[in-house]
Amino acid sequence: MADETDDSEKTEDPSQKRLTDAHEKGDVPKSQEVSGWFALLGTALVVAFLAKPTAANVAGLLKGFLAHADSIAVDPGGLLFLFGDTGPHLLLLLALPLLVLMVLAVLGNVIQHKPVWTAETIQPKLNKISPLSGAKRLFSKDSLMNFSKGLVKIIVVSVMIYFIVWPEKEQLDMAFFHEPDHILQESRDLSLKLVGAILAFMTVVAGLDFAWQRQKWFNKQKMTQREVKEEYKQAEGDPQVKSKIRQLRQQRxxxxxxxxxxxxxxxxxxxxxxxxxxxxxxxxxxxxxxxxxxxxxxxxxxxxxxxxxxxxxxxxxxxxxxxxxxxxxxxxxxxxxxxxxxxxxxxxxxxxxxxxxx
Structure with missing residues (x-):
């Protein structure tokens, strides 16, 4: 199309107006790896500090039902009463872990850029349903980068799981002979080791991806010399028109x-x-x-x-x-x-x- 611009022509750094306009349209630098890192951090915090007391409270709540399971009516009315009586208490016990996960999920987006309120990104566009555009996106440089990044993460995380879990093989084999409390404690400790190792690896991945995403977004916002001149005309006025106005003022x-x-x-x-x-x-x-x-x-x-x-x-x-x-x-x-x-x-x-x- 005539209005498409070759990226090689974008040699000028974006102006502040260009960056502001992009932000108002919802075009902001964003790394999914950073969001995933915060979600993983929330999981680690919940497992480390909230899993044990939450599990104990939930167990205490359900202990009575397990002890008198034979007396609980299984008809629709009985089940409705059971959920109505237990549901609010269960949600209250799980509220803090869920709140921690939700806050960190929101923080993972807010820390990358200030909140954006726009309908631009949800407006229907033909290129989103075009098979040709979809094929271009599928075999684009970004898709190849995401595929490579995902493959590396799977390999590295798999290797981490192997080296962390394999030394505990004998303990896991004997887990069926231990008390439930002991099993839960070992599971918690092993989970913390896994989450901690993965979190350390994802810290590096998130940092690199965030820098790459910002640089890619910045390059996308770059301007051609023609766009710089057009923006200057819009902001300051056409120099020829300004000269003519100045001349008319002098004449008057x-x-x-x-x-x-x-x-x-x-x-x-x-x-x-x-x-x-x-x-x-x-x-x-x-x-x-x-x-x-x-x-x-x-x-x-x-x-x-x-x-x-x-x-x-x-x-x-x-x-x-x-x-x-x-x-x-x-x-x-x-x-x-x-x-x-x-x-x-x-x-x-x-x-x-x-x-x-x-």
């Missing part, structure tokens, strides 16, 4: 600035480069800049000022200084008060002469 700002030139009191210029339009009235503390520009923009300011009979005064040092230190609508800095006052005084004098002659 210049238009607003040029509309203030006819209202200016004086335009201070450097004849070839700078022009700064100042406005002042008697109620103001100091003159303010209403327009400024260099080169072509300075020429437009001078022409517009002359067109509207705004005085234009040449003072190159002052024009350069005002242009460098002021922005539009800024009051003039104190260090330029004296120079600007002379210019404003000169302009006011010209206006007074003009009005007297009129």
């Amino acid at each position: 700002a210049q238009q607003r600035m040029m509309s203030e030139v006819p209202k200016a009191t004086v335009v201070v210029t450097n004849p070839t480069h700078y022009a700064v339009a100042l406005y002042y009235d008697d109620e103001m503390q100091a003159p303010k800049c209403v327009a400024k520009g260099v080169d072509a923009l300075a020429l437009r300011i001078r022409d517009l000022a002359r067109e509207h009979e705004v005085p234009v005064v040449e003072n190159p040092p002052l024009a350069r200084a005002l242009h460098a230190t002021m922005e539009i609508n800024d009051m003039i800095p104190e260090e330029h008060y004296a120079a600007v006052a002379k210019v404003i005084g000169y302009v006011m004098g010209l206006k007074s002469k003009k009005n007297w002659r009129a």
Whole structure:
């Protein structure tokens, strides 16, 4: 398909947005071996600390029924009464071991990634029922890895069972001649040896598989250079569009600035480069800049000022200084008060002469 991307083109590390989007869709790194390790750890804890007291309590609960088995009615009503009377007590005795197993099963998933609430993973998809897609998954690199991993686990665990159980062969043969309590204790000790050895082996397997699964997931999230550019455009905006918007804003700002030139009191210029339009009235503390520009923009300011009979005064040092230190609508800095006052005084004098002659 046209929208499929060759993995060889994914050369860029995934962005934080890419990783966040994947997590929200339920695409997270997950190792089944880690979940299995926590389940095995829960089994070991239950066998080591809870199996003996739980078994004793269950035995005490069932002892009465075994002692009076001949008096228990086996009709539907009697069996219903038996389960109704015994069931809650039995569940209460088994609640703690079951709770330990459940908590560790949940922890095995939560420790790998934070909880995900999404319906994305359960939505029906055609590729999940496609025979071709199923065949690809069956003979994929992941399937081969899982098969090899499972085969190694079976071989190693089988060898562990052999070396742990075989030395106990004579004890197991004599188990039928021992008391039930002794049999249970030996079974518990042997189970702990098996679970402990398997847990140690699975610790290595889970650690390696977790690292491999995370690396595989990270490589899957990698992006092509085109995807990086598209994401940047979505996040920051198309550079061409942003440039056009910036240009329009500058044009509008210049238009607003040029509309203030006819209202200016004086335009201070450097004849070839700078022009700064100042406005002042008697109620103001100091003159303010209403327009400024260099080169072509300075020429437009001078022409517009002359067109509207705004005085234009040449003072190159002052024009350069005002242009460098002021922005539009800024009051003039104190260090330029004296120079600007002379210019404003000169302009006011010209206006007074003009009005007297009129």
